[in-house]
Amino acid sequence: MDLSINSTSLTPTPTNSAGDSKLRGVALGFELLTCFVGVITCCFSHYCLKTCKLIQSGMKIQLQILFTTDIVICLIALPGHAAIEYRILSGVHDNKTSSTVFTSLYTVATEIERATVMLIAIYRMMAVCFPFKYRYWSQKKVALLVNLIACSPVVLMRTIKHFIKDDSGIEAFDPNNYFIDSFMQFGFISAPTVITLIVYLVMALFMLCKKGSISPPDSCERSVRIFILTNTLFEVPDIIMHAAKATVDNAAFIIIHVIYRIHFALDPILFVGLNARYRQMVYQCCSSNIRVREAVTDTKEEDTLESKC
Structure with a gap:
């Protein structure tokens, strides 16, 4: 995950080339488009x-937490942060103040999202x-408690960091400048991503070894697994970039962040698009809304004609 702008830094980075x-x-512009698509697909x-x-x-609770977090990111946090x-x-x-609010909201939301994806895996x-x-473990109360335990350290650590860290004069949002940023990136982003990949690999190996004794997954499970893998793979280039100490004036820094943020819109598309049942639900929802609008339009036109008569 691309770590946030240092919220209290008001020293601008000098503009480089026109390119x-x-x-x-x-x-x-691309990130704002991602936000627009993300809000619609998450709904x-x-x-x-x-x-x-x-x-x-x-599983329903965890997916609802994930897509609710994505809506907050796409509707509020990411547009302001970007x-x-x-x-x-x-x-x-x-x-x-605006830098602090949007940066904190975006950072906390993306870290909660990463923890939730790990739990889903x-x-x-x-x-x-x-x-x-x-x-x-899939009981409603148990699932809520597990998510609360997994996500609470994110909010706690970010709150502590906000009060103890002095960012003044630091180059804009470069996570390589502070040990505490590097530590939290590893603890809340890199570590959950690595755990998710390991869990996914273990699950794949188990299914391969037990092939024939395990019933094939339905379309819902298959879509969840695919979006877990895709979501995680979008994180890997960003982790590698920060591990390589890429600087903010590097074009790769900007491009890889854009690529990473695509998953906010892609996850719900995969979740719905790879499930035949959900595709049918969306089609029926859209069709019924279109029919209702057409009926309302026809009624208004008839009322207009009657009034003219």
């Missing part, structure tokens, strides 16, 4: 989760490898 400025502008995902009665309650990021990289002074592995234990 860099154009690249930042294109990146900002459809929520609709499918609310309508479908076949999915386990524990705009501030663009302004600071372009050498424009920004308001300290663990739950999928339990469903395959330990189905009896999975029934207990």
Whole structure:
């Protein structure tokens, strides 16, 4: 995950070449488009989760938390964070309060999202490898408690960091400048990503070894597994970039962040698009809305004609 702008830094990074400025502008536009698509697709995902009665309650809760977090990111956190990021990289002074709010919200939300994806992967592995234990852990209260325990350290550590860290005069949002940023990137981003990949690998190996004794996954499970893998793979280039100590004035820094942020819109598309049942739900929802609008339009036209008569 791309770590946030240092929230209290008001020292702008000098503008580089015109080509860099154009690249930042294109990146900002693409990220805003990602946000727009993400809000719409996450709403459809929520609709499918609310309508479908076949999915386990524990998995439904975790997916609802994930897509709710994505909506917050795409609707509020990422647009504000991306705009501030663009302004600071372009050498424009920004308001300290707005930088702090949007940066903190974006950072916490993305770290909660990463923890939730990790939990979903663990739950999928339990469903395959330990189905009896999975029934207990997928209970509504248990699933809520597990998510609370996994996500609480994110909020706690970010709150502590906000009060103890002095960012003044630091180059804009470069996570390589502070040990505490590097530590939290490893603890809340890199580590969950590595755990997710290991869990996914264990699940795949188990299914390969037990081939024939495990019933094939339905379309819902298959779509969840694919979006878990895709979501995680989008994180890997960003982790490698930060491990290589890439600087903010590097074009790769901007491009890889844009690529990473695509998954906010791609995850719900994969979740809905790879499930025939959910695709049908979305189609029926859209069709019914179109028919209702057409009926309302026809009624208004008839009323207009009658009034003229």
